[in-house]
Amino acid sequence: MEQILTAVIPVLIIGIICAAVLVIASKLMAVKEDERFPAIRECLPGANCGACGFAGCDGYAKALCEKPGTKTNLCVPGADGVAKQLGEILGVECEDVVEQVAVVHCAGDCNKTQDKADYIGIETCAGAKLMFGGKGSCTYGCLGFGDCASVCPQDAICIENRIAHVDTRKCIGCGLCTKKCPNHIISLVPDVERVVVTCSNKDKGAVTRKVCSNGCIGCKKCEKVCPLGAIKVENNVAVIDYEKCTDCPDFGVCAKNCTTGCIILSDLSGVHRMK
Amino acid sequence: MTKLIIILLSAVFINNYVLSRFLGICPFLGVSKKLGSAAGMSLAVIFVMLMATAVTWPIQMYLLNPNNLGYLQTIVFILVIAALVQLVEIILKRYVPSLHKSLGVYLPLITTNCAVLGVTILNIDEGYTFVEAMINSLGSGLGFFLAMVMFSGVRSTIEGSDIPKSFQGLPITLIAAAITSLSFLGFGGVIENLFA
Missing domain, CATH: 3.30.70.20 (Alpha-Beta Plaits)
Structure with missing residues (x-):
């Protein structure tokens, strides 16, 4: 029993220290994510089909947040409805999706x-x-x-x-x-x-x-x-x-x-x- | 001083981690397609190897060995390296976003890179002092860099050549890797005689 404890406790302590350092670091050095990202991601269908040309819905949402010129009509499965919602969130004119x-x-x-x-x-x-x-x-x-x-x-x-x-x-x-x-x-x-x-x-x-x-x-x-x-x-x-x-x-x-x-x-x- | 140079050169050429010890083969085959990403990956590996050695060597010498816990080496090292890489990623993301972006997915991938774990464990097995261990890590990282950059050159040549259909893709890459590794055999015994 003692042998097990002498092995488990040091590893546990090292683990806790690592976790604590990581938590503190991620809190202290958090990079602000665009607050529109979750809203945009919510709009997209989530099929991750890649028809927009980005790596899945997350990729497209990220591109929409970070690059202002990204078109809102690239989601073919979502069609006009999604393009309209995206346009509202981003405050840009929505373009018709060519289905x-x-x-x-x-x-x-x-x-x-x-x-x-x-x-x-x-x-x-x-x-x-x-x-x-x-x-x-x-x-x-x-x-x-x-x-x-x-x-x-x-x-x-x-x-x-x-x-x-x-x-x-x-x-x-x-x-x-x-x-x-x-x-x-x-x-x-x-x-x-x-x-x-x-x-x-x-x-x-x-x-x-x-x-x-x-x-x-x-x-x-x-x-x-x-x-x-x-x-x-x-x-x-x-x-x-x-x-x-x-x-x-x-x-x-x-x-x-x-x-x-x-x-x-x-x-x-x-x-x-x-x- | 001579010993440090021998350690450095032998880590780069003779005991090259990829081509002689066959550690870190996954990025060697996976990320060597383009010169840019090969170099980026290798730089990240050098950085993480140095950091990992700087942390794991004291842990082994001052925490594990005095308490007869040497058998915990592997699990503790993996734990520490994984946490370290995450920490480095957080710091880079906050303060050097451009570097973070160019390293991209390679940085978290290194978390489980066996070359990094291999360096830290071999540093202990060889009985190096702290300075020697750091030099060995640097040399191993440079050796990794050398192998990656060289092999990305080999691969770009392969891409332009006419290969039989059944050899296209991975088969010819593995054959090329074998020949590249064979070429490093020629360095065996060079260093010892150089300083003899």
Whole structure:
């Protein structure tokens, strides 16, 4: 008993001294935190999704406190409500948040494309991709194991006919799925837009055509009909520049003229394809 | 005086903490990607090593040894080092905010750095006097600095070169670390002969 005490007591005393010194030091040399910080942090959704470009909600709140120029409209999940509250706390004009939704740039479901092989292994997209680029004949498209669905904090992604679909009513635009997808075929687009290219195949037209009836063959028809010059065919696949694709005078002309139907009108009701 | 120089040089080159004793490998691999952060981390380590030795050596000699409590060495040292690092962080945050910001997360990370604990314990094991212990800590810190800065250079070279896919990332880093550590083997026996 005495042996234990002779060991415990000195350690205890050293511990207490250390603790006391630390407490006194932290009280004496406390750095004043911005009193707005807790209020700002309270406003933010706390999803820590990182869509604002800072390291979580704490990081964004800190940046708002310390750097006066930081925009209040960066929180995409919080949308206008949060931007307004932040503006009130910080006493600055609030700007409208551009809500974003995720879209899957692939529509090659099991009716449009074929398997080249069976995949028996770990049931993740990342795992399947390691094996000759996935089991589908198109190595650019959706792998269909739902890695995106597994990271989605809102359960907004479901796999239908082996293709990921985003429920735009549930999607908060955090962008976690865009980072998770091993083929990088999910991107965020402004919520007001309705035209989406549903193909990511970078092969030449003839090769694309062989593996998927939905694939973009790079015919550049959309490029020609777009009145705003917002569509460009890069690496044999059409890409829409959403900065330019606004207030289109002839809305939907690209989708109507698309040879293979890979440009579609996407709408908010969550029906991903409504050609 | 000669003994102090021998201690210093052997701590930097021969018994280099990272490359010969294999202590503090975690920051060696984790923070050596950029030269700036590697140097910042190493400076923080030098600072904490010196502080830790200045506190733990008297504790061992005047508190633990007279009371036959030498077996408490590890736990007491960890306790003291952790408290010390926290104290240093509070002080830096208050008085030198710029340094605090540039050290960033590395300062609290050092709390559990085995190189720091290793230095304090080896100082006791080697039977150094207080001055010798301080010199040894300085040398160990400088050795850490040298290894970190050197290795960050190695890594930036690796980044620019064409590496087979299966070796990319950590595997090639570990191989490079092994070769760098091998190169320090060449210093063995140099110091003794230098002052013989």
